[in-house]
Amino acid sequence: MTCALGNNEASARPHGQPNDTASSAVSASHDARQAQIAEFLEAAALMPNSASPLAGDASARRYLRVATTSGRAVLMDAPRPANESMAFFVSVTTWLRARGLSAPAVLAADLETGLLLLEDLGDALFARVLATLSAPGAQETALYTAATDLLAALPENEAPPGIAPYDEATLLREARLATDWWWPAAAGAAVSSEAIATYEAVLRTSLAPALETELAPVCVLRDYHAENLLWLPDREGAARIGLLDYQDALLGHPAYDLVSLLEDARRDTSAALREAMVARYLARRGLGGEAAAHFRVAYAALGAQRNLKIIGIFARLALRDGKPRYLDLIPRVWAHLQRDLAHPALAPLAALVARHIPPPGPAQLAAVAAKTGEGAP
Numbered sequence: 001m002t003c004a005l006g007n008n009e010a011s012a013r014p015h016g017q018p019n020d021t022a023s024s025a026v027s028a029s030h031d032a033r034q035a036q037i038a039e040f041l042e043a044a045a046l047m048p049n050s051a052s053p054l055a056g057d058a059s060a061r062r063y064l065r066v067a068t069t070s071g072r073a074v075l076m077d078a079p080r081p082a083n084e085s086m087a088f089f090v091s092v093t094t095w096l097r098a099r100g101l102s103a104p105a106v107l108a109a110d111l112e113t114g115l116l117l118l119e120d121l122g123d124a125l126f127a128r129v130l131a132t133l134s135a136p137g138a139q140e141t142a143l144y145t146a147a148t149d150l151l152a153a154l155p156e157n158e159a160p161p162g163i164a165p166y167d168e169a170t171l172l173r174e175a176r177l178a179t180d181w182w183w184p185a186a187a188g189a190a191v192s193s194e195a196i197a198t199y200e201a202v203l204r205t206s207l208a209p210a211l212e213t214e215l216a217p218v219c220v221l222r223d224y225h226a227e228n229l230l231w232l233p234d235r236e237g238a239a240r241i242g243l244l245d246y247q248d249a250l251l252g253h254p255a256y257d258l259v260s261l262l263e264d265a266r267r268d269t270s271a272a273l274r275e276a277m278v279a280r281y282l283a284r285r286g287l288g289g290e291a292a293a294h295f296r297v298a299y300a301a302l303g304a305q306r307n308l309k310i311i312g313i314f315a316r317l318a319l320r321d322g323k324p325r326y327l328d329l330i331p332r333v334w335a336h337l338q339r340d341l342a343h344p345a346l347a348p349l350a351a352l353v354a355r356h357i358p359p360p361g362p363a364q365l366a367a368v369a370a371k372t373g374e375g376a377p
Contacts, residue, residue: 033079040115041066041075044108065120073107076116087111088162089247095160095219101150102232102242121242126226127267140273144261147229148277150238151257152284156216159251166220166252168204168211175203175305177312178357182330185315185368186358195356206349207305210253210298214291217253221246224257225264254285255299256306263303263336265310265329300343307337311360315368322373330360 054063054074064075078086090111096103105119126143130136164170179191179199223245230242258281262274278299282292310333314326341350358364 033077036113037075037077037115040108040110040113041117044117066117072120074104074118074120076118078114078116080114085247086114086116088160088249090116091160091162092219092246092249096243096246099155100237100239102230102235102239103246104242104244121230121232121244124231124242126229126231129231130226130267141276143229143231144269144273144277145280146238146240147224147261148258148281149284150241151224151254151261152281153238154218154254156218156254159217159219160249163219163249163251165217166250166256168207170250171207171211171305172200172203174309175312176200177316178308179312181312181315181319182368183357185319185371186360186364188367199352199356202348202352203305206301206346209294209345210255210301213253213294213298215254215295215298217251220250220252220254220256222248222250222256222260224260226261226267227264229261253298253302255295256302259299259303259306263307263333263340265314265333265336268332297343297345300340300346303340304337304346304349307333307340311337318368318372320373324369324372327360327365327369330365334360 054065061076061078064077066073066075076086086109090106090109093103093106097105102121104121106116107119108117109115126147129143130140133139176196176199179196184191221243228244230244232240232242258278262269262277278296282288282295287295311330314330314333317323317326337353340346341353
């Protein structure tokens with residue numbers, strides 16, 4: 001069987017490669033992987049007519065849409081070490097589908113090789129649907145309402161087998177990405193151990209409301225935003241939301257995914273929409289008075305943590321991985337961060353950020369861009 005599956009990056013010769021030895025090794029590895037994919041699809045009784053790459057994320061996974069005589073499917077190609085979370089992805093998929101949610105059905109799997117064949121849920125990503133509308137107001141509200149309602153309906157104290165807690169250590173480790181990558185690159189100087197210790201101490205205090213809450217934890221999908229949600233209007237209720245990219249799910253505070261949805265790194269949302277969805281979530285959960293106030297503190301704290309993490313991730317993608325386009329997204333994420341820090345409960349963290357972490361102005365972005373691809377600051 002011949003399977004003409006494309007790889008949009010494997011054929012590119014690394015910059016500065018001195019001879020053909022490494023190029024030959026890359027080519028041999030690529031050919032071996034293509035043979036594995038062909039065998040996998042043949043074992044799944046699929047004879048693809050064509051395959052085309054789908055837009056991927058910032059990870060080592062790639063996705064291919066496979067067209068066959070019997071329909072379409074999506075191939076997830078995650079060779080080691082990117083396949084380490086594949087078994088958990090299947091577990092979460094099973095858990096979500098058992099609750100009537102539209103995670104893609106697993107059609108075939110080879111976890112050892114790192115290949116999954118998934119149901120093709122289509123191309124109607126929230127971001128894509130809304131981008132085609134000249135005045136997306138009503139449709140935007142409808143999509144975000146459905147996505148908010150799904151989150152409000154997630155069962156408490158229930159999650160896929162083997163899920164880890166979204167605990168303080170994990171939150172702090174993620175937030176450290178800002179001090180590891182953005183802060184020193186934008187400031188042009190290393191961050192002292194004392195500054196890092198102060199940063200972590202203030203973060204611990206800021207995150208306490210999200211960790212010491214009376215709300216029961218839920219399955220946090222973690223990348224719940226307009227580039228990972230599909231609109232499936234022919235389905236009903238929560239099943240109208242197609243779910244993607246949840247292999248990093250954790251058991252944590254229910255505000256986290258609402259922050260992911262409303263403080264999107266790639267898409268602007270209005271203050272009116274954000275407030276309407278938070279209010280709707282609180283109403284659907286029956287949270288009012290003091291409980292609602294506590295939720296809003298946790299929302300702001302987790303938003304600040306998440307946005308600090310994303311700023312660090314985008315700086316790392318530029319500096320370590322040579323992907324400077326992610327720097328263009330940092331100003332939007334910084335604006336989200338500033339709104340979160342405006343909550344009175346986060347005043348100490350707001351003061352620390354204002355005093356020490358450079359904002360992404362033109363000079364700072366240019367300084368980081370100049371170091372693109374150099375590795376660790």
